[in-house]
Amino acid sequence: MSKPSYVYVTYIETSAEKLWQxxxxxxxxxxxxxxxxIASDWAPGAPYRFTNNGNPTVEGEVITFDPTRRLAYSWHxxxxxxxxxxxxxxxxxxxxxxxxxxxxxxxxxxxxxGKTLRDISGGWPMVxxxxxxLLETGRTIEIVPPGYSKKDxx
Amino acid sequence: xxxxxxxxLTVYTIYIASTPEKVWEALTSAEFSRKYFSGFAVEMEPKxxxxxxxxxxxxxxxxxGEVFExxxxxxxxxxxxxxxxxxxxxxxxxxxTYEIEQAGEAVRLTMSERHDRPLSxxxxxxxxxGWPAIxxxxxxLLETGKAPQIKMGPPAQMLAALKxxxxxxx
Numbered sequence: 001m002s003k004p005s006y007v008y009v010t011y012i013e014t015s016a017e018k019l020w021q022x023x024x025x026x027x028x029x030x031x032x033x034x035x036x037x038i039a040s041d042w043a044p045g046a047p048y049r050f051t052n053n054g055n056p057t058v059e060g061e062v063i064t065f066d067p068t069r070r071l072a073y074s075w076h077x078x079x080x081x082x083x084x085x086x087x088x089x090x091x092x093x094x095x096x097x098x099x100x101x102x103x104x105x106x107x108x109x110x111x112x113x114g115k116t117l118r119d120i121s122g123g124w125p126m127v128x129x130x131x132x133x134l135l136e137t138g139r140t141i142e143i144v145p146p147g148y149s150k151k152d153x154x
Numbered sequence: 155x156x157x158x159x160x161x162x163l164t165v166y167t168i169y170i171a172s173t174p175e176k177v178w179e180a181l182t183s184a185e186f187s188r189k190y191f192s193g194f195a196v197e198m199e200p201k202x203x204x205x206x207x208x209x210x211x212x213x214x215x216x217x218x219g220e221v222f223e224x225x226x227x228x229x230x231x232x233x234x235x236x237x238x239x240x241x242x243x244x245x246x247x248x249x250x251t252y253e254i255e256q257a258g259e260a261v262r263l264t265m266s267e268r269h270d271r272p273l274s275x276x277x278x279x280x281x282x283x284g285w286p287a288i289x290x291x292x293x294x295l296l297e298t299g300k301a302p303q304i305k306m307g308p309p310a311q312m313l314a315a316l317k318x319x320x321x322x323x324x
Contacts, residue, residue, distance in 0.1 A: 008286075009283075009286035010168075010286055010290050011286065011287055011290035011291070011302070011304050012290070013294060013298075013302040097304065097305065098302075098303065098304075098305065099302050099303065100290075100302045100304055125167040125168060125169060126169055129168050129169035129170070129260070129293070130169070132290070132293065132294075133171060133293075133297060136294055136297060136298055137171075137297050137298055139171075141169060141171045141258070141259050141260040142258045142259040142260070143169050143257050143258050143259070143260045143262075144257055144258030144259075144260075145169075145255075145257045145258075145262055146255050146256075146257060146262070
């Protein structure tokens with residue numbers, strides 16, 4: 001049986017170049033990814049790391065770096081509550097369609113117990129809704145989902 | 155109709171900087187829907203058992219259903235039956251539910267497409283391609299005042315799968 005995977009698609013009125021920057025620039029991710037700042041030398045095989053207020057949260061290795069079409073990295077959640085969670089994979093595909101870019105996020109190679117799938121299924125719509133708002137309006141939204149704590153957003 | 159038999163086969167969640175009332179209006183009024191839904195007009199009688207129509211730009215009824223749950227501005231369920239010959243007979247009724255919840259400064263909109271039988275990924279690909287485009291447009295419209303045009307057509311694999319079931323497709 002194949003491992004669980006998660007797919008989220010959104011359409012953003014922006015250019016592939018700006019969207020690419022938003023995915024790879026720490027000052028940008030910090031704004032829409034609930035304080036999570038990404039840093040890497042951005043080359044295939046290079047390490048990358050998300051930090052939140054200086055604390056490592058997620059890290060891994062760059063798998064695909066093909067500006068401005070495809071970015072993929074391995075995903076190892078370092079937060080204490082994610083202890084024991086395996087290493088999964090996140091892929092961003094960018095396809096310009098006229099005035100918008102279709103962004104497909106695929107998070108796969110997830111643990112077979114389904115726990116990580118449940119955890120990330122809540123997080124991605126918040127992160128990607130905020131990314132879309134930031135690129136289209138210049139502002140992010142204060143999202144506090146019902147029954148969910150803001151600091152849990154990955 | 156026995157609701158217990160209906161399982162969500164496609165779910166899409168999006169957060170919108172808006173109010174539940176405005177999201178409800180955008181989902182249920184023709185004036186809004188034409189702007190983010192490729193020119194399609196949602197015509198809904200706002201009551202339980204009321205009619206729910208999605209009218210194509212050429213004036214034809216693309217979808218005819220009825221209002222199954224009506225709890226403004228929090229929850230709406232409609233029967234979402236596409237008017238292609240034999241489609242409902244072969245695939246069964248489609249139920250679409252919108253849940254609208256306050257989430258801090260944002261509104262969380264969750265769309266669930268439910269069916270009373272298992273359907274292949276090919277059959278479901280139409281909704282899975284369409285909902286992100288429709289609801290991305292709705293979010294843009296409410297946040298920026300305009301929705302970008304997103305060109306969408308029925309996926310080839312869905313049309314092929316419907317044809318294979320003997321459903322005549324346009």
